Amino acid sequence: METVELAELIKNRRSIRAWEDKPVPEELLLQAVELATWAPNGANAQLWYFYIVQDRNDIKAVADAAQAGRDVMTSWPEMAQFGGFPRPVSPPPGTSAPSPPRRMPLGDAPAMILVGAKKRENPMDKVLAERAKVDEKAAEMLQWSSILNPRIQSVSAGIAYLLLVLHQMGLGATWMTGPLAQSKGDVEKILKVPDGMDIIALIPVGYPADNPTGQRRPVSEVCEVMK
Numbered sequence: 346m347e348t349v350e351l352a353e354l355i356k357n358r359r360s361i362r363a364w365e366d367k368p369v370p371e372e373l374l375l376q377a378v379e380l381a382t383w384a385p386n387g388a389n390a391q392l393w394y395f396y397i398v399q400d401r402n403d404i405k406a407v408a409d410a411a412q413a414g415r416d417v418m419t420s421w422p423e424m425a426q427f428g429g430f431p432r433p434v435s436p437p438p439g440t441s442a443p444s445p446p447r448r449m450p451l452g453d454a455p456a457m458i459l460v461g462a463k464k465r466e467n468p469m470d471k472v473l474a475e476r477a478k479v480d481e482k483a484a485e486m487l488q489w490s491s492i493l494n495p496r497i498q499s500v501s502a503g504i505a506y507l508l509l510v511l512h513q514m515g516l517g518a519t520w521m522t523g524p525l526a527q528s529k530g531d532v533e534k535i536l537k538v539p540d541g542m543d544i545i546a547l548i549p550v551g552y553p554a555d556n557p558t559g560q561r562r563p564v565s566e567v568c569e570v571m572k
């Protein structure tokens with residue numbers, strides 16, 4: 346594959362939030378997940394786990410749980426005080442006005458992939474937690490370690506691969522954490538997720554029914570060549 350072809354694939358992938366009413370072949374979803382597991386990941390521990398949901402009722406149950414959590418939060422006075430749910434950082438192309446808060450299109454998705462991250466005890470964390478009680482440097486390292494979070498970084502690498510493969514297959518998807526922020530425990534109950542796992546992302550998938558344009562900052566703003 347030429348770099349130019351890869352660049353085209355990468356740049357044309359967009360978060361898709363509207364889908365055709367058309368089922369997604371299970372083999373495609375399985376193949377995309379299999380390819381996602383080839384992502385780099387910490388110590389090759391492969392802590393990811395993927396729940397492919399296709400049953401309409403199950404998708405609706407997840408969507409309803411997410412909406413219920415969102416409704417609870419919306420009812421809080423603090424939401425009005427601090428500006429409500431986040432909006433996209435950049436305005437839509439050709440406008441200067443911020444776009445309206447995004448609709449949660451989850452219930453319309455023909456399929457959904459929920460991504461789990463297995464919990465794993467790291468002896469280094471135990472060392473740092475114990476030592477941090479008596480040692481400032483260890484306390485600082487403990488804080489760094491929580492920011493680095495290789496478990497979440499690793500599973501995220503898998504999700505990035507997954508989205509790119511789905512796009513290459515002609516499917517549209519969106520990596521979502523927002524809906525889980527208000528419903529993680531409820532969604533885990535619906536999926537019967539075992540104790541040793543956290544659901545960290547929710548990805549509705551289907552054949553795209555919209556064609557959003559992408560925007561990125563120029564590389565000069567986000568990259569520095571150290572000399």
Ligand SMILES: Cc1cc2nc3c(=O)[nH]c(=O)nc-3n(C[C@H](O)[C@H](O)[C@H](O)COP(=O)(O)O)c2cc1C
Nearest residue numbers: 358359360361433447519520521522523524559560
């Ligand atoms: C960690 C993460 C969480 C995200 N959560 C949401 C979400 O909750 N809802 C949503 O509509 N999009 C969500 N997105 C998608 C981003 O909004 C999207 O990737 C970004 O606006 C860039 O657009 P693009 O993917 O089309 O290039 C999330 C993306 C990432 C990586």
